[in-house]
Amino acid sequence: MRVAVVIPAAGSGTRLGESVPKAFVSLGDRTILEVCVAGVLAAHIADTVVVVVPTELIDTAQQLVPEAIVVAGGAHRSDSVRAGLAAAGAADIVLVHDAARPLTPPGVFDRVVAAVRAGHPAVVPGLPVADTLKQIDPHPVDGAERVVATVDRDLLRAVQTPQGFTREALQRAHADDSGLATDDAGLAERCGIPVYIVAGDPLALKITTPWDLRIARDVVAEGAS
Ligand code: C5P
Secondary structure, eight states: OOEEEEEEOOOOOGGGTOSSOGGGSEETTEEHHHHHHHHHHHTTOOSEEEEEEOGGGHHHHHHHOTTSEEEEOOSSHHHHHHHHHHTSOSOSEEEEOOTTOTTOOHHHHHHHHHHHHTTOSEEEEEEEOOSOEEEEOSSOBTTBOOEEEEEOGGGOEEEOSOEEEEHHHHHHHHHSOOSOOSSHHHHHHHTTOOEEEEEOOGGGOOOOSHHHHHHHHHHHHHTOO
C-alpha cells in the first residue's frame, strides 16, 4: 500500500511572534520545515511527501526540501490539507502531519501507519492528559469565567499528528468541511468515520508559542530528538 504524507505548513504562525511564517523559523541550524521533512523521511514510511506552504514561499520551500512536492496552501488549515491531498497522487494511505510538530519520532509514524494498515480508516496519536480540566460557561460574567464542570480526564486524550487515514476516508471527511475543524480526525468524526487512538509521544509537541519554540530548541540543542 502506497503512503503519502501531507505536511500543512501554510499557516502564518502569528502566535509565535516571529517575522517569518512558523515553518520557516529556525530550529537549530535548519528551519522547522526542514526538520519536519527530515523526520518524516527518517521514519521510512512515505512513498510521497507533499508540503503545503504560502504561495510566496513555494520557491524557498522547494529549495529547502527538494525531496518533497511543494504546493500552495489556502486560508484555513483544511484548505491547505485539501491542496496537499490533491497533489498526493495515487496513495492508499494518507498521513496529515503538521509542520508545527517537527520533532515527532519515527515510532509515532510507525504506529499510525500500522493501525491504518490493520484496517482502521482513521487513526490519531494521543496522550493522557496530566492537568485537571474544567469546563467553563461560554459567557463570562463581569469578565470572569465561571466553572460549570470538572471533566473526567481519564476519558480524554490530547491528540497529535501525524493523523492517518485511508485515502477514501480522508477525502470523505474533507468533502463536508465547515472550515471550523482544528484537525482532520474531527472532520472524519462528523461524518461517522470511526477514529482510533495509538500512543503519541511528548516529542511530538506542537510549536505554537515562544515557550514551545524554546523547548523545541532546547531539545534539538541537547540532541534528544
Ligand atoms: O494554526 P495551527 O498551529 O493550528 O496550524 C497547524 C498546522 O497547519 C501548521 O503546520 C500550519 O502551518 C498549518 N496551516 C496551513 N494552512 C493554514 C493554516 C495552518 O497549512 N491556512
